[in-house]
Amino acid sequence: MYNVNCDVAIIGGGPAGLAAAIAAKKEGAEKVLVLERDNAPGGILQQCIHPGFGLTRFKAELTGPEYYGRFVDEAKEVGVEYMLDTMVLEVCNETNEVVCTSSRYGLTCVKAKSIVLAMGCRERTRAGIMVPGTRPAGVYTAGAAQRLVNRQNIMVGKKVVILGSGDIGMIMARRMTLEGAQVVMVVELMDYLAGLTRNRVQCLDDFGIPLKLAHTITRIEGNERVTGVWVAPVDDKKQPIADKAEFVECDTVLFSVGLLPENELTRKAGIAIDPVTNGPAVNQYMQTSAPSVFACGNVVHVNDLVDNVSEESERAGKYAARYAMGKLDGEKKIVKCVTGRNVRYLCPQTIEANEVDGKVTLYFRVLQPEENVRLVARCGDTQLAKCKEFRVNPGEMCHLTVATKDIDGDVTVDVVKED
Amino acid sequence: MKKEIICTVCPRGCHIMVEGAGDTVSSVEGYACKRGLEYASAEFAHPVRILTTTVKVTGAQESLLPVRSNNPIPKEKLFECMDVIRAIEVKAPVNCYDVIVADICGTGVNIVSTKTVEAE
Numbered sequence: 001m002y003n004v005n006c007d008v009a010i011i012g013g014g015p016a017g018l019a020a021a022i023a024a025k026k027e028g029a030e031k032v033l034v035l036e037r038d039n040a041p042g043g044i045l046q047q048c049i050h051p052g053f054g055l056t057r058f059k060a061e062l063t064g065p066e067y068y069g070r071f072v073d074e075a076k077e078v079g080v081e082y083m084l085d086t087m088v089l090e091v092c093n094e095t096n097e098v099v100c101t102s103s104r105y106g107l108t109c110v111k112a113k114s115i116v117l118a119m120g121c122r123e124r125t126r127a128g129i130m131v132p133g134t135r136p137a138g139v140y141t142a143g144a145a146q147r148l149v150n151r152q153n154i155m156v157g158k159k160v161v162i163l164g165s166g167d168i169g170m171i172m173a174r175r176m177t178l179e180g181a182q183v184v185m186v187v188e189l190m191d192y193l194a195g196l197t198r199n200r201v202q203c204l205d206d207f208g209i210p211l212k213l214a215h216t217i218t219r220i221e222g223n224e225r226v227t228g229v230w231v232a233p234v235d236d237k238k239q240p241i242a243d244k245a246e247f248v249e250c251d252t253v254l255f256s257v258g259l260l261p262e263n264e265l266t267r268k269a270g271i272a273i274d275p276v277t278n279g280p281a282v283n284q285y286m287q288t289s290a291p292s293v294f295a296c297g298n299v300v301h302v303n304d305l306v307d308n309v310s311e312e313s314e315r316a317g318k319y320a321a322r323y324a325m326g327k328l329d330g331e332k333k334i335v336k337c338v339t340g341r342n343v344r345y346l347c348p349q350t351i352e353a354n355e356v357d358g359k360v361t362l363y364f365r366v367l368q369p370e371e372n373v374r375l376v377a378r379c380g381d382t383q384l385a386k387c388k389e390f391r392v393n394p395g396e397m398c399h400l401t402v403a404t405k406d407i408d409g410d411v412t413v414d415v416v417k418e419d
Numbered sequence: 420m421k422k423e424i425i426c427t428v429c430p431r432g433c434h435i436m437v438e439g440a441g442d443t444v445s446s447v448e449g450y451a452c453k454r455g456l457e458y459a460s461a462e463f464a465h466p467v468r469i470l471t472t473t474v475k476v477t478g479a480q481e482s483l484l485p486v487r488s489n490n491p492i493p494k495e496k497l498f499e500c501m502d503v504i505r506a507i508e509v510k511a512p513v514n515c516y517d518v519i520v521a522d523i524c525g526t527g528v529n530i531v532s533t534k535t536v537e538a539e
Contacts, residue, residue: 066515069535206468390431
């Protein structure tokens with residue numbers, strides 16, 4: 001077996017891994033090694049050729065390649081190292097070894113002082129939501145179609161129905177239309193949009209693509225190729241009303257029905273997983289239940305803005321570097337972050353509270369869309385932070401920043417209706 | 420003419436009613452901030468969009484080069500621009516922000532590369 005030593009090993013060279021690697025280098029870690037299974041860094045942003053990235057971070061509307069390009073340039077400047085075409089097979093947090101296989105070196109063991117998990121997420125598939133019907137060609141996840149169209153120059157179909165109004169689904173609706181396909185409709189189970197409003201306006205409304213809220217695909221038809229789908233409205237329990245189903249002719253179905261953090265390595269390593277986010281539970285340093293292992297980006301919780309991924313990944317990289325240099329230890333008072341009214345999950349899940357002048361930003365998603373609300377973080381009856389919002393919805397992440405010195409117990413976040 | 424415009428400046432997504440004729444705006448209602456007012460007025464008179472797509476690239480490891488318009492293009496010209504871009508093929512190496520098509524369809528906007536592609 002080929003052996004490599006490094007200070008910080010980073011699994012994944014997408015936006016999370018790149019930002020973590022740069023931050024680890026800047027914090028003083030000597031050898032920072034990014035392990036990436038693709039033949040180039042950039043991750044999923046390589047196929048996200050549309051604009052909308054970097055509005056917070058760079059105050060500019062960049063495309064995916066421009067956004068990660070800036071990080072690749074900076075990584076080069078600060079001396080981040082890569083092993084590309086390298087697939088990680090196992091993470092051992094007791095020995096801090098990462099076993100991987102690389103087309104260049106064969107089976108490789110990377111020995112690190114700390115590890116950052118930045119594997120991102122993958123798409124839920126047709127099988128994941130069990131749509132009945134035949135199994136013809138022409139059924140893709142939206143991201144798979146995006147990769148084929150935007151990177152491999154393969155057009156996936158001519159007449160398309162998209163299930164799910166997530167951002168990738170809507171962006172693919174526009175992309176397919178610009179490339180000459182007809183997008184018949186976007187079908188959404190919920191009675192509200194899953195993605196950002198801006199994408200509805202610029203990807204659907206601009207091209208006159210109908211959005212069918214509170215509808216679902218009940219069956220896929222076709223033998224060799226998709227010939228159509230049955231689309232039915234759903235009742236208030238999200239069950240399809242079968243006798244109202246209508247046949248919609250198409251040759252392609254794209255699924256944009258959610259993203260799942262990719263945590264096989266994390267689970268295998270015995271690291272604690274939050275059952276709501278399906279990602280590792282972390283503290284404000286993005287440190288997992290294994291002290292030498294940090295995690296960031298969509299592997300922790302699925303983000304809607306890459307700007308947030310970069311921010312939390314820099315934190316992961318910074319503290320992973322400190323850990324590698326032996327500068328992150330000591331007895332800490334650990335408190336939990338607790339979900340209150342209309343809060344689905346909170347990240348981080350725990351806070352180390354005895355930092356003198358630290359600040360923690362709590363990221364969270366609501367369960368239900370609501371208007372005229374107040375976001376409140378509190379310790380018992382003591383209010384730590386609050387913020388008014390005109391509208392909240394599950395597709396758009398909320399956040400509140402609290403000072404660690406004010407925390408003397410578990411922190412609860414509520415979304416409170418304003419009178 | 421009356422038109423409802425959903426503001427995309429921030430996630431609040433105000434539904435703004437704009438009234439006017441051609442590119443003259445006579446009234447704007449339902450906005451919550453100055454940026455929303457500006458967005459709705461501009462969107463009513465001259466809706467514009469950033470266009471992103473790909474062009475074929477030869478002599479590189481990848482087969483496509485992602486490109487964008489360096490400024491927004493009038494919405495009604497998007498498909499005309501796509502027809503021009505579709506016929507283009509470039510040769511690696513290409514640097515990020517190299518001009519791929521200058522002044523596309525007489526809009527004064529350039530189509531530029533969004534990625535650096537090395538020659539194979």
